[in-house]
Amino acid sequence: MAATGVRLDLDGRPIKPMTICMIGAGGFIGSHLCEKVLFETPHKILALDVYNDKIKHLLEPETQTWADRIQFHRINIKHDSRLEGLIKMADLTINLAAICTPADYNTRPLDTIYSNFIDALPVVKYCSENNKRLIHFSTCEVYGKTIGSFLPTDSPLRQDPSYYVLNENTSPCIFGSIEKQRWSYACAKQLIERLIYAEGAENGLEFTIVRPFNWIGPRMDFIPGIDGPSEGVPRVLACFSNNLLRRQPLKLVDGGQSQRTFVYIKDAIEAVLLMIENSARANGHIFNVGNPHNEVTVQQLAEMMTEVYSKVSGEPPLESPTIDVSSKEFYGEGYDDSDKRIPDMTIINRQLGWNPKTSLWDLLESTLTYQHRTYAEAVKQAISKPVAS
Ligand SMILES: NC(=O)c1ccc[n+]([C@@H]2O[C@H](COP(=O)([O-])OP(=O)(O)OC[C@H]3O[C@@H](n4cnc5c(N)ncnc54)[C@H](O)[C@@H]3O)[C@@H](O)[C@H]2O)c1
Ligand SMILES: O=c1ccn([C@@H]2O[C@H](COP(=O)(O)OP(=O)(O)O[C@H]3OC[C@](O)(CO)[C@H]3O)[C@@H](O)[C@H]2O)c(=O)[nH]1
Numbered sequence: 001m002a003a004t005g006v007r008l009d010l011d012g013r014p015i016k017p018m019t020i021c022m023i024g025a026g027g028f029i030g031s032h033l034c035e036k037v038l039f040e041t042p043h044k045i046l047a048l049d050v051y052n053d054k055i056k057h058l059l060e061p062e063t064q065t066w067a068d069r070i071q072f073h074r075i076n077i078k079h080d081s082r083l084e085g086l087i088k089m090a091d092l093t094i095n096l097a098a099i100c101t102p103a104d105y106n107t108r109p110l111d112t113i114y115s116n117f118i119d120a121l122p123v124v125k126y127c128s129e130n131n132k133r134l135i136h137f138s139t140c141e142v143y144g145k146t147i148g149s150f151l152p153t154d155s156p157l158r159q160d161p162s163y164y165v166l167n168e169n170t171s172p173c174i175f176g177s178i179e180k181q182r183w184s185y186a187c188a189k190q191l192i193e194r195l196i197y198a199e200g201a202e203n204g205l206e207f208t209i210v211r212p213f214n215w216i217g218p219r220m221d222f223i224p225g226i227d228g229p230s231e232g233v234p235r236v237l238a239c240f241s242n243n244l245l246r247r248q249p250l251k252l253v254d255g256g257q258s259q260r261t262f263v264y265i266k267d268a269i270e271a272v273l274l275m276i277e278n279s280a281r282a283n284g285h286i287f288n289v290g291n292p293h294n295e296v297t298v299q300q301l302a303e304m305m306t307e308v309y310s311k312v313s314g315e316p317p318l319e320s321p322t323i324d325v326s327s328k329e330f331y332g333e334g335y336d337d338s339d340k341r342i343p344d345m346t347i348i349n350r351q352l353g354w355n356p357k358t359s360l361w362d363l364l365e366s367t368l369t370y371q372h373r374t375y376a377e378a379v380k381q382a383i384s385k386p387v388a389s
Helices: 028-040 053-059 082-089 109-116 118-129 181-203 236-245 265-277 298-313 327-331 346-352 360-384
Strands: 019-023 044-049 070-074 092-095 133-137 207-212 250-253 259-261 285-289 295-297 322-325
Touching (some): 028 053, 028 265, 092 265, 133 181, 133 265, 236 250, 259 298, 285 346, 295 298, 298 322, 298 360, 322 327
Parallel strands (some): 019 092, 092 133, 133 207
């Protein structure tokens, strides 16, 4: 499965095999990136994470053809002296490690800020001091709210893309007040972006910053009570999958009127591989990675997921498939929301020629087929178990 023959970059130069130190390799994005690198390139991976359940299929059995190209290190980067050595052994470091579920931002703001800023500091420092290239995962949340959201609801300017399309070099970062602790994550991500940018400007760090716009697909987060805590609140794909699997109405926070653009994880991973293998085109840039054509309100997402799940599971949809819930009830005090997220694709198009391919319907069809195959039986068994009194 590994690539054979000479592979060329976008400028026709041979791509040299490299060693990648991937921090957070055991998560949703990390697991897909590990697959891509192992199946389609000759590169080696030093995979660092606290967990490895999502990459077990890549680590075992050790007879797999790629086995000598991935090494798992169970490391918590908060406190592990092996981190610098592993970064030194690699040509490139990719940092994916983070607390990145909105339910945590206002309920565990300290953990969120430490994870997204303080814990990322040594990674940046070791890369800079050892002249190692860094690809750092930030977020589309650094844009916060759109300028258009502050206009009167009937203002025609709300239809003008310059009031809502999010551009890496020109859009401002607009967060709510400090008591809206939702923004702890976005603010920590923004500060680490600024630090990386400054390391590039003052000390010559070779960096690329990725701003993912709602990447979704198989292995995202967990299903509460099955492979994660019963009371846990994952991101929207897993929340709605959980509701569909349990035949419960999908909960629309504050009416589900916020808008998102969703991109299929496999499309997005193509963009990351282009960044990995085209350093001259990617260094010094911040890239939006999303699919501007897949925009829906959360309510429309719920309706589409209900329809797709019915198709892939063969079960009829519920008579009342959704229910409204207040954000205070769902997430607690201090929650706030991004109103709309459409990525400007000019920079990634110009530098890497990347475009997403998969429609929202198609990506939901493959993802919900996976969810049904992976979880339906376990959920059925969990539901049928008598509850302890
Ligand atoms: N999925 C998206 O759409 C999306 C959107 C915006 C930003 N991002 C960013 O992309 C990155 C990866 O996101 P994901 O969706 O794969 O999340 P994820 O939670 O699935 O993956 C993060 C991984 O990092 C690991 N990790 C966290 N803290 C660690 C530590 N101290 N030491 C070692 N490992 C640690 C976790 O165990 C987990 O496996 C994050 O930085 C996130 O902020 C993702
Ligand atoms: O059951 C639910 C769960 C969520 N919502 C609403 O859906 C919107 C999207 O929620 P989610 O995908 O969980 O998170 P966000 O898009 O707000 O934030 C993420 O964006 C990128 C990232 O940085 C990492 O993935 C993260 O911060 C939202 O409006 C929820 O309120 C719902 O209605 N019902």
